[in-house]
Amino acid sequence: MAINVSIYSNANSSSRSLTFDFVGDILAPDDIPANASCNAFYFKITASGTQDNNAAFPVKIVRSLSDLALFKNGDATVTRKQRVVNTANAYSDIKSMVVDYTYDLINGHTTDLYGSECTYQAPMKF
Numbered sequence: 001m002a003i004n005v006s007i008y009s010n011a012n013s014s015s016r017s018l019t020f021d022f023v024g025d026i027l028a029p030d031d032i033p034a035n036a037s038c039n040a041f042y043f044k045i046t047a048s049g050t051q052d053n054n055a056a057f058p059v060k061i062v063r064s065l066s067d068l069a070l071f072k073n074g075d076a077t078v079t080r081k082q083r084v085v086n087t088a089n090a091y092s093d094i095k096s097m098v099v100d101y102t103y104d105l106i107n108g109h110t111t112d113l114y115g116s117e118c119t120y121q122a123p124m125k126f
Contacts, residue, residue, distance in 0.1 A: 051122035
């Protein structure tokens, strides 16, 4: 199952797309407790095109609705924030998550936006 988002720029007469793939996989890490589930379900977000600085968009992984768009990669202690609004609340549904990540990928964000300690991301290039 996938959610495909197409974005068209009237100013540039060009299109870009985002794909939110719902993926189920089996984890086999060394540090998983014996009584824990090894099944993982997540959204894998990929973007066509590049950022306006010609850098490729990284693939993003969303494991739960509390994985907000703005956060410092690899640091679970940092407050995550939604991109459209300055809130640390989890997304209320998958649609809210898709809209927020789409907004972030199109518009980019500054370093440490809303105190999230995130790194700079340039907007989408059309």
